[in-house]
Amino acid sequence: MTAATEVFTGERPRLFGLAYRMLGSAHDAEDVVQDAWLRWAGHGETVDNPAAWLTTVVTRLCLNRLDSARARRETYVGPWLPEPILTTDPSVALEERESVSLALLTTLERLTPPERAVYVLREAFGHSHAEVAAVLDVTEAGSRQLHTRARKHLAAVPTVTATPADVGPLLRRFVAAARDGDLAGLEELLAADVTVWSDGGGKVKAARRPIHGREAVARFLVGILGPDRWHGTGAAAEVNGAPAVLAFLDGRLNGVLAVEGDEEVRTVRILRNPEKLTFLAAQLSRSAGLSGRGS
Structure with missing residues (x-):
């Protein structure tokens, strides 16, 4: 392994984390990191500051993709949700396990590409405005202005303060009530303004619009998860x-269900678009392989 290859290998988890936060797609993030590698292969030996150089390349590649992604999402069938990743995978950087949430990635969609870049570089990776300005080729004042606008856009989004330890028991009770067809018990776990977002991308059956309200959400969930409804x-x-909760049908990953809330479920996200499950399915396969070798 050459010195340049070793440097890039060390930077790869961070670069993937940056691209994933920017794009909300693990598949696209992998493509961006591969593109960055091809550029690095021709310049790596002569770069004085590899981390800064690679951060700039990855960020700009992501900005190019975000421009075209916005057009694609305007014609996306039903709600668009980020592509899920298994954050216990050893290949995922520690900071991602702590802070990359579906809620955050979803709300970042409200930002323009430059706002998103500044927000991710500042909030997730701690870059100074001088460093961000160099990456985006703007002034420091421009970076500060973009950051201020991004924070204002996100300020109106409710924050979730519950920890995974809080959400785990709530999720288990939630799934049990839905599986048992216990409408009354399920409604007790739901906030009055609860919303379900279901992403099938037009490829599998899913709700084409968000579902709002305790009663409507409870009926919908029992309808898809209740007795005699789900056979996986x-x-x-x-x-x-x-x-x-990962749902499997005939041994294949069929969906992901995640909830947000503290004492009550406020948001339910269901990801069923097969294209968005391939990365997570590959992670699960690798994880199973590692467990098998270690046994």
């Missing part, structure tokens, strides 16, 4: 830093 199996996992 489920397993608990840590997805995007929080407890989630």
Whole structure:
């Protein structure tokens, strides 16, 4: 392994984390990191500050993709949700396990590409405005202005203060009530303004619009998870830093269900688009392989 290859290998988890936060897609993040590697392969030996150089390359590649992604999402069938990742995977950087949530990635969609870049670089990776300005080729004042606008856009979004330890028991009670067809018990766990977001991307059956309100959400969930409705199996996992339920049908990953809330469930996210499950399914396969070798 050359020195340049070793440097890039060391930077890869951080670069993936940056690209994933920017794009909300693990598949696209991998593509960006691969593109960055191809550029690094031709310049790596002559770069004085590899971390800064690679951060700039990855950020700018992501900005290019975000411009086209916005157009694609305007025609996306149903609600768009971020692509989930298994955050207990050893290949995922520690900071991602602690802070990359589906809620955050979803709300980042409200930002323009430059606002998102500044927010991610500042909030997730702690870069100074001088460093951000160099990456984006703007002034420090411009970086500060973009950061201020990003924070204002996100200020109106409710924050979730519950820890994974809080959410885990709530999720288990939630799933049990839905599986048992216990409408009354399920409604007791739901906030009055609860919302379900279901992402099938037009490829599998899913709600085409968000479902709001305790009664409507309870009926919907019992309708898809209740007795005689779901014939697959489920397993608990840590997805995007929080407890989630993985649904399997005929041994294949069929969906991810995650909830947000503290004492009550306020948001339910169901990811069923097969294209968005391939990365997580590959992580699960690698994890199973590692467990098998270690036994």
